[in-house]
Amino acid sequence: MVLRLSCGAFALSFDASVGNIRSYTVKDHEVFHTAHWVGTPLAAEASSVVDAHLAGDFLAAPFGTSDLINDPPHGWSANSSWHLISRTETEDHARMKLALERPVMGAKITKQITLYADQPVLYQRHEITGGAGGLTFAHHPMIRVSPGDHIATSPKRAALTSVAPLEAAHILAYPGRSADLTQFPARDGSEVDLSHYPHATGDEDFVTLVEENVDGLGWTAVSRARERDIVIFVKDSRVMPVTMLWMSNGGRDYAPWDGRHDGVLGVEDGCAAGAEGHRAALGDNAVAREGVTTALTLEGGRTHVLCHATVVLDQPEGWAGVADIRFEDHEMIVESRSGASLRVPFEATNFVI
Numbered sequence: 001m002v003l004r005l006s007c008g009a010f011a012l013s014f015d016a017s018v019g020n021i022r023s024y025t026v027k028d029h030e031v032f033h034t035a036h037w038v039g040t041p042l043a044a045e046a047s048s049v050v051d052a053h054l055a056g057d058f059l060a061a062p063f064g065t066s067d068l069i070n071d072p073p074h075g076w077s078a079n080s081s082w083h084l085i086s087r088t089e090t091e092d093h094a095r096m097k098l099a100l101e102r103p104v105m106g107a108k109i110t111k112q113i114t115l116y117a118d119q120p121v122l123y124q125r126h127e128i129t130g131g132a133g134g135l136t137f138a139h140h141p142m143i144r145v146s147p148g149d150h151i152a153t154s155p156k157r158a159a160l161t162s163v164a165p166l167e168a169a170h171i172l173a174y175p176g177r178s179a180d181l182t183q184f185p186a187r188d189g190s191e192v193d194l195s196h197y198p199h200a201t202g203d204e205d206f207v208t209l210v211e212e213n214v215d216g217l218g219w220t221a222v223s224r225a226r227e228r229d230i231v232i233f234v235k236d237s238r239v240m241p242v243t244m245l246w247m248s249n250g251g252r253d254y255a256p257w258d259g260r261h262d263g264v265l266g267v268e269d270g271c272a273a274g275a276e277g278h279r280a281a282l283g284d285n286a287v288a289r290e291g292v293t294t295a296l297t298l299e300g301g302r303t304h305v306l307c308h309a310t311v312v313l314d315q316p317e318g319w320a321g322v323a324d325i326r327f328e329d330h331e332m333i334v335e336s337r338s339g340a341s342l343r344v345p346f347e348a349t350n351f352v353i
Contacts, residue, residue, distance in 0.1 A: 018078060022056045031231060065278075071104070097112050098111045098113075104131065118345055130302070140266060140268050145224055150321035151197065158177055159178050162276050165204070170187060202249070218269070249263060309351075320338040
């Protein structure tokens, strides 16, 4: 069942059968990516429900393929039904509340999606209540990008790759680490600038960025040349201390990917040990050694609140990429690398828990 929500120039569709914000449009302009096989017979070649429906943004809980519990890849939150609790649409705002029908490690998960007519922002809030054990999770928004598109982030402690790559075709070194995102070690012994999407195709890479300030708001801003927009993802770093960049750039030659899934960037904010797996996240791992938590602790009577936002702005003429982002009162201030700034309505109070 597809549920729709709209307010002003903003609209989205939510696939309640798998928990996926399938589409999000700003002034009729689609923001998120949909894999080429979705809705075609090729989808039957996918190895999981979430891959068969690969599009938009969804909550992965646990994140990735769990080697600890018998849940599907990215968890039941991305592979099973959500039911609608309430939906409100007015001239000023629109809101939808939903609940995952299946428990995750004994926990109940609810989702709230909010749009405002005067804000170019998609707000999401998840609450995970009860359960037992350690749970990894991440948002999973995907966007189309062009070679060389600029990627800016809030300050990071380090960028890390896992012990082994996701696929045989890759450009980054595995394992690898750098405190400078513009000088990450490459497979061939050179360096890769992670502040720009790769120019070459035929590779699949995954790198984990560890937040420097885990008490504030973290962000990733992608300035897209073809779309002439700026897509900004904002997270509550207290519960999402890592941002994982999935650069899916034609490195999977098997069905249904067939080498055609390229120019895609996943900006996956969450709490996990990168690609090392669920079991690794509960013990010693490279991400935890950077000084951050890699799993939520579930327990009876406790609720974890996960706040996230997607902001979409038009690029001003001569835009050179994002240099910094600040949050003041009810605004987001986006500083350009050229010195110009944009002031955007943004409710940081939505991140107060």
